[in-house]
Amino acid sequence: MAHHLRKQGWLRALLIVFMLSLLLGLPLWTAAAETKAPPSAASAPGTAVFVVPVKQAIESGLQSFLERAFEEAEQASADRILLVIDTLGGRVVNADEIGDLIRSSSVPVVAYVQNRAMSAGAFIALNADQIIMHPGSTIGAAAVVDGSGTLIEDPKTVSHWVGAMRSAAELNGRDPEVAIKMADPYSEVHIKKLNKTYGKGEVLTLTAEEALQVGYSEHTAGSVEDALKYLGLDNRSIIEFNPSLAENIARFVTSQGIATLLLILGLAGVAIELFVPGFGVPGIVGLVSFGLYFFGHYIAGFAGMETAVLFAIGIGLLIIELFVPSFGILGILGIASLVGGILMAAYDTADALLNLTVAVIVAAVVVAVFSYIFKKRGIWNKFILEERLTSEEGFISAESKILLQGLEGIALTPLRPSGTVDIAGERVDVITLGEFIASGARVKVIKVEGTRVVVGEVHTN
Structure with a gap:
């Protein structure tokens, strides 16, 4: 029995050490991952053109990647940044930040719409100094929708987004009425150059030919090379700037669904290992899930080292509370540290709080089911005397008087x-x-x- 308990203690200690090294070693991971990033343009001969893909949902991972691309392009004194766009859109908040990044760039930006620049993708393209489109490509359909694709009718949200689209269009002398109809399905707009009237309930999407006709595109080019030739940049050094492995992982794990799943696995795995010890696998899965969560947010630039430290402290306090009762004080501090670490690591605190709430509920159900199935292995059984001193076991009860x-x-x-x-x-x-x-x-x-x-x-x- 004592040997078994010592074995469990060692396993738990190893898990704690593993978790601390996992979380506190984030900078080492990122340093190793960043060595795989594309070569800097600073070493390229002559003035360079950075070709940067925007071929994914508009979210925090993409924003972090573009910030790094623009920073390296500016450090290299690049001639141009060419954004190759093929996206159905994404989060408005990240599109706003990327729009600011493009407008404040000291390097001129060209948007090449390779296939689709829809929704938030259209907004990003409109902020560029020039737009070039591939034959058959489209741009527009920028109405604000929720996660299920339902139109958002909140007047403040719609007004803000319509204003942002209009400002982006006016930035480079484009017809603001076109941008308004791309974003506002409740307006009615007549576009003279197309000789079309778009009524309520419609959102505007332009083909490459229509975009050229209304001044939303400067040229139609069949390839990136043709676009560079049109811009007179075909003799420049071309730097194809792609996401690193670490950034691809970050983009995946910071997406809303995956981030929530990692929190569920992390909370459930660690809780199962604490309350139903001896398995090992749930604890490792939980720690790896938390490690990926913080790794992704660290790479994306949202989480600092302090968030991982705060989270590790929270786990440690909860473990201590299990063995050193403190009337709940250590438990409360531990929970507060856990929540603080998770919320601080996220880009949007409100979204992180929603994800955490969902994760806690689902994880609680998983832990309850797991604990019921393996109830004889629960930690609470250490405090319950289950053996009976019966005569069958060789014990003799006191003689009755x-x-x-x-x-x-x-x-x-x-x-x-x-x-x-x-x-x-x-x-x-x-x-x-x-x-x-x-x-x-x-x-x-x-x-x-x-x-x-x-x-x-x-x-x-």
Whole structure:
């Protein structure tokens, strides 16, 4: 038994060390991952053109990648940044940040719509200095929708987004009415150059030909090379700037669904290992899930080292609370540290809080089911005596004194109120109801409760 407990203690200690090294070693991971990043343009001969793909959902991972691309392009004094766009859109908040990044860039930006620049992708393209489109490509359909694709009707949200689209169009002298109709399905717009009226309930999407006609595209090119030739940049050094392995992982794990799943696996795995110890696998899965969560947010630029440290402290406090009761103080501090670390690591605190709430509920259900199935292995069983001292196991219970009821004897010692009485030649430990009985007095057993014998003095006339 002792050997088994020592073994469990060692396993738990190893898991704790593993978790701390996993979380606190984030900078080492990122340093190793960043060595696989594309070569810097600073070493390229002459003035370079950075060709940067925007071929994924518009979210925090893409934003982080583009920030790195723009920073390297500016450091290299690049001639141009060419964004190759093929996206159905994404999160408005990240599109806003990417729009600011493009507008503030010291390097001119060209958007090459390779296939689709829809929704937030259209907004990104409109912020570029020039737009070039591939034949058959489209741009537009930028109405604000929720995760299920349903139009958002909140006036403030719609007004903000429509204003942002209009401003992006006006930035480079494009017709703002076109951008308004791309974003606002509740407006009615007549576009003279297309000789079309778009009524309520419609959102505008332009083909490459229509975009060229209304001034939303400067040229139509069949390839990136043709676009560079049109721009007079075909003799420049071309730097194809692609996401590193670490950034691809970050983009995957910071997406809303995956981030929530990692939190569920992390919470459930660690909780199962704490409350139903001895398995090992749930604990490792939980720690790896938390490690991926913080790794992704660290690479994306949202989480600092302090978030991982805060989270590790929270786990440590909860473990200590299990073995060193502190009337809940350590537990509360541990939970606060866990929540703080997770929320601080996220880009959007509100989204992170929603994800965490969902994860806690689902993880609680998983842990409850797992604990019920393996209830005999729960940590609480260490505090419960399950063995029975039965005669079958070789234990002998105390002899019942019920047969002494009503018998009389002589007090061998003073009863104050307890003492010893001789009853039928047997020494019996007894107690009175509080009265004092002198040695040698005659007494009678008036009550027997298990092994407790109560006597009273017998008075003679």
